[in-house]
Amino acid sequence: MSEKNYQRVYIGRDVLAEDRIEAATQRDLWTRQGTLVVNLVSSPGAGKTSLLEATAKHWQGRHSTAVLVGDLETDRDAQRLSPWTKVAQLTTGGACHLQMPLVRSGLRALGNPRVDFLFIENVGNLVCPASHDLGEHLRVVVLSVTEGDDKPAKYPKMFRTSQVMVISKADLLPHVPFEVDAAIADARRTQPEIACLTLCASNGAGITPWCQYLEQTRQRMLENLPCETT
Ligand SMILES: Nc1nc2c(ncn2[C@@H]2O[C@H](COP(=O)(O)OP(=O)(O)OP(=O)(O)O)[C@@H](O)[C@H]2O)c(=O)[nH]1
Numbered sequence: 001m002s003e004k005n006y007q008r009v010y011i012g013r014d015v016l017a018e019d020r021i022e023a024a025t026q027r028d029l030w031t032r033q034g035t036l037v038v039n040l041v042s043s044p045g046a047g048k049t050s051l052l053e054a055t056a057k058h059w060q061g062r063h064s065t066a067v068l069v070g071d072l073e074t075d076r077d078a079q080r081l082s083p084w085t086k087v088a089q090l091t092t093g094g095a096c097h098l099q100m101p102l103v104r105s106g107l108r109a110l111g112n113p114r115v116d117f118l119f120i121e122n123v124g125n126l127v128c129p130a131s132h133d134l135g136e137h138l139r140v141v142v143l144s145v146t147e148g149d150d151k152p153a154k155y156p157k158m159f160r161t162s163q164v165m166v167i168s169k170a171d172l173l174p175h176v177p178f179e180v181d182a183a184i185a186d187a188r189r190t191q192p193e194i195a196c197l198t199l200c201a202s203n204g205a206g207i208t209p210w211c212q213y214l215e216q217t218r219q220r221m222l223e224n225l226p227c228e229t230t
């Protein structure tokens, strides 16, 4: 159907409008307290929890971190992360994405921690989490090399709404047909500004540049903090 042949008709209220306002308010609060918030999104099993384990280990004794980890069922990811960071499991009971009320309950469970970095591991799903602002400063889409390099072209909204693409499981590149340059080119066609990092959580390759990227982003946030008026 061409653009001319249909008319957009609004038949109800925007059900996500309230969530977006709450997310913006929460982002502002996190900014002022110096917490950089990172929302990790991906297909199931792309390596989000493994990346968070590697990140929290890398920063032991250097930065304070906390993780809100979303899953349909079980607290297995929270158990994996608990030796390295403060963590609260958000169990959606079947929902395929996180929304602000669950994030708020996770923050309460952690006692509203003032940390340098707060990570939100979203439910593994390359579609629905793209539509939900959780108040993050950075949305990071993790794409593992075993999924195929065509995913940025096939699931464009997730890549269009992300500021960073992490290509994970780089140790498997010799064994799978995945062209890193092709994935990056497709991601940049959708989102020209997207930053791209390739890493391997299993052997630690690329974890230092990833952590430095986050540190520099937080530093820029701190330098741009508005002066408090009295
Ligand atoms: N070879 C290899 N395997 C990895 C790497 N990172 C993660 N894995 C494996 O990939 C599988 C999934 O990793 P997770 O970290 O649980 O992935 P996830 O995205 O958190 O998964 P969900 O929370 O279920 O969506 C596990 O078996 C990991 O050991 C990596 O860098 N290389």
Ligand SMILES: [Mg+2]
Residues within 6 Å of the ligand: 048, 049, 050, 077, 121
């Ligand atoms: Mg996980």
